[in-house]
Amino acid sequence: MLSRRTLLKASAVMPAALAAPAIGQTRRSISFLTWNIIDQEPLIRGWIASFQRANPGVEVEWLDKKGPELPPFYQTQLAAGTPPDVVNTQGALWLEYAASGALMDMTPRLAAEPEVKNRFNANYLSNWTLQGRNYMLPFYITKTLLFYNKTMFQRAGLSGPPQSFDDILAFAGRMAQGESTGFLTLNFDWLYWPLFAMNGVDLLTPDLRRPAFNTPKAIEVLEKLARASESGAINKISWTGRWVEPNGAFAAGNVGMLHAHSPAYFFVRGQGNWVNGDTLGVAHAPGNFSTPNSHGLGVSRGSRNPDLAWAFVKHVTANEQAGQLATQRRILTGNTQVDQALLASLRSEDPLVHSVLSTQIEHTDKMVGNWPMPQDARVKDAFWPELQSALLGRKSARQALADAERRVGRELSRA
């Protein structure tokens, strides 16, 4: 069936090689590109069905790509002029797209429909603002927190979570022995930045024009982190692993603390038999700093049906649909009502999940590592390898930060 279609298509199209691209947009149809949530297929099919009931005659094509594949896919589609109408991105990826004009500015639409804007947690919503314009709406939200292994804390004679940066290092040092290490953090997408923020180190000047991180304090922090990594207090996977390795190591039960965002909980519980309310502690990082790593929904500016796409975004983030996602995936959506309802039901049903998710809507004014700069990806690529060299003892902290300053400065000046 498919091969026959292919053949027909090929024989029809080959002679007229300059015919228009095949993805026809003549009918009222939109496409929805999601980021690695194929496991929610029934849910999303349901949303599409209910959207079609409300908008008869509309086609919705659903595409799902995994993390590392979504950017190349979206960008080739952009280049070909056929971007998916509604796109779901994670972290700061949207900045690049928004800055290069790929995404529709939602500000006027939000101003016209305050009831849509008021659905959302204002602090989270503002994460998707660039130069005062809003480019995305929250799809589901996460930020970092501190997990700790209560059993290991007890064994080391520690009673509660660390209250300062120096506490983290001291606690970690006390728990590090043999196979055990004291502290782990995720490192991608600035997720480690709270460690610097709690020491008052800033990446950039407030106008986001120049690097501001090359200070004596930053050198001191970096040196401390490097020394702790060398001694085994900090697990080196912190600076080398991505997702599986750090979470897997913490789940193995011999790492004292894990600084990660909330989805790590489900990973850790899936892998670690030891995880329950008595053994796993949940806390904010010292100073209540955290780095968001949320998923947002945007509309491509190249969309041929922007109104329909906007309607679809509203549909997906509305209470009913967001509520389904929240209960299915046990995740917060940024929709205030939905999140309250989820937390209320979890309080008795699963107290541990409740305490994990509660942290996600507390101290939302202390979010860091979410600078609205269009060159985010480039700055990250200029900064992180240098920092990594220092953390793993390849370069001195002073040298690494100086090199990083030079490279970040260059990226910023080029924009």
Place this chain on the structure above:
Amino acid sequence: MRLPRWMLSRWFIVPATLAAVVLGWNLHVAANATGEVRGRVVDATGRPVAGATVLLFERSFVVNTEKQRVVTDAAGAFRFQGNASHAVQLQADAPAGKSERVTLRLLFRAQDADLPAPLVIAR
């Protein structure tokens, strides 16, 4: 009886064997996919527990969702029907206490299965 030569070629034998195995397996699946899950609930001393509620959770990606619950009979036995999953968890809940959650993995969806060991109610 002599077989033609092409039938002795590995390009025939291997695919044919594979096809036969697949066919046989599918027949077996079709015959045994009734979706029945059976088991027993006992207390710590090994006596059957009647009237305990048994919960069946279906495993999905990050969460286990409760799908069904039944009550054990006088012999402590229970029986679920219409299970459609290939990996379920079972847990018994009696007035005296709860059992551990036991994972039962099946070879195919809705496989007809007996829980190898009974669920033990602990206090």
Place this chain on the structure above:
Amino acid sequence: MRRGFPWARHAVLIVVSAIMLLPFYWVFKTAITNENIYAFPPRLLPQDPHPYNFVDVWYLIPFPRYLLNSVIVSVMAVIGNVVLNAMAAYALTQNFRAKKLVVLLLLSCMLIPFQATIIPAYLITARIGLLNTYLGLALPLLSTIVCIFIYKAAFEAVPRSLVEAARMDGLSEWRIIAHVLLPLSRPAIATNVILAFIWSWNSFMWPLIVTRDANMQTLPLGLARFLSYMEDTTGALYAFVCMVLAPGILVFLMAQSAFIRGLTHGATKG
């Protein structure tokens, strides 16, 4: 030619074979066990082997669909390579004015890494309307330069007198290829088939960009997708690796004697 020391040679080869096979074993071992794979030390032998990781994969990923897609694309690539490369190679055995230029063009094309040309290649495919089709997936793989040269070498090894005799008998060029050159170049055909199969079966970047629909994905994409999306059930990941590798290994084991023998013996004859 050399005598003596067969045991020493066997010993060396056994060690080499062990090194070559060990990774297969290690992954298979992980695929059939359920231990916490991040625990140390790992066990050398699988403990309580079970097939459930395979069951999980089967239901999590539309494996038969991906397999079918991979097979379709590979078959197209193999046929394309065997036919188109033979034609091109035959043309190159003839004398014509622009021949030097064509050979130079082919040689430099060989040096262009495909990954680096992906965006323009994508735009071109979009232009001819082949996105998300099997033909679009297979098109860049339909002819391979290395394989053209393999054919060319084989054709040139065919005794000139045979071709001349055929031509004297008034055979058309098509018939000369089909009835004289190809039957004498079996190893080249086998090499074309195997290499085209391997390269199309394994291609990753291109299908990633060109397929839009989940139903059009091939096995390597399924694997990469699985990698990020099921990483918390790592045993299942390795089960999937085994399932992805099995068809290729099976085809290879069935074809390899013809391939290796054909290649080595056939070449000596020429």
Place this chain on the structure above:
Amino acid sequence: MTPSGSPAHLARRAGTGTGWWGRKRTRQAALILCFLLPSLAIFLLYRVIPLGWNAILSFQSWSPMRPPRWVGFEHYEEMLFYDDIFWTALWNTLIWIGAAPVAIILALGIALLVNSDLKGASVYRTIVFLSYPLMTVAVGIIWRWMYDERGGFINWALRIAGIIDRPLGFLQSFDLAMASVIVTDIWQVIGFYMIILLTGLQQIPQHLYEAARVDGVPRHAVFLYVTLPMLRPSLFLCAVIGLLNSFTSFDLVYVMTNGGPGHATELLITYIYKLGFGQTKFDYAAAVTVVQFLLLLALTFLANRLAGGNAGAVEKD
């Protein structure tokens, strides 16, 4: 090929009339064109045009959403004078190329061992070749697991043997990552080299060896003066394949380290990919692509010269 093989000469020799072969020649040319056309069209579409497009793009400032603007040599200037990651990637690519001879020598050793009437030689041959047809993505996953700190075989074996006392993070270490990925690459391609070399070995006429034996030439001299020179085309082919491989082994690095830690395993090809798809700098990526192509061209030219100016089996006219 001698001119006497061409149809035109044949026709003349066969005594066909002049007016005849004039027409025949036209037909011949048309036929050659027909035969070449499909392959050439594919290469044009997927190699030449994209390369040309890249070349143009490398002098522009462009992103999918912005119209192009000419910027001259700006990207090249940036790359050559300011971008140290480019130089790291270039250096790593050269290291990767440098590893090819190691693999070729190992493959030659194995080929010599299995090239004889040794019992079971075909089994060894199959085993060694078995890794080549595997999907590179899968190979990357397999070896990532082999290198794993906890569940991996290599750390386990080294610890059992008492060589190390703490597990090594091979792919996470600045010093070991590159070597580890290269080992994986060698593991995968060694079978292919072996087959090429085996083909070459079997093409060496037996009488040369017999003559050497009768003359009492020592074995190492036979190897040096008979085997190696006769193997030159095969060795050249291996070298070219190794060269190409070093520029295209994207899948392996992508899966195993994605260029990290830092940029320790960054190759030009992974860097190009990151620039394009990670940072949306398609214009700059195009410039790096052009440089990579020129470098590859130069190296192949050099290899050809080293092989005696005649690209062995690949091109003899």
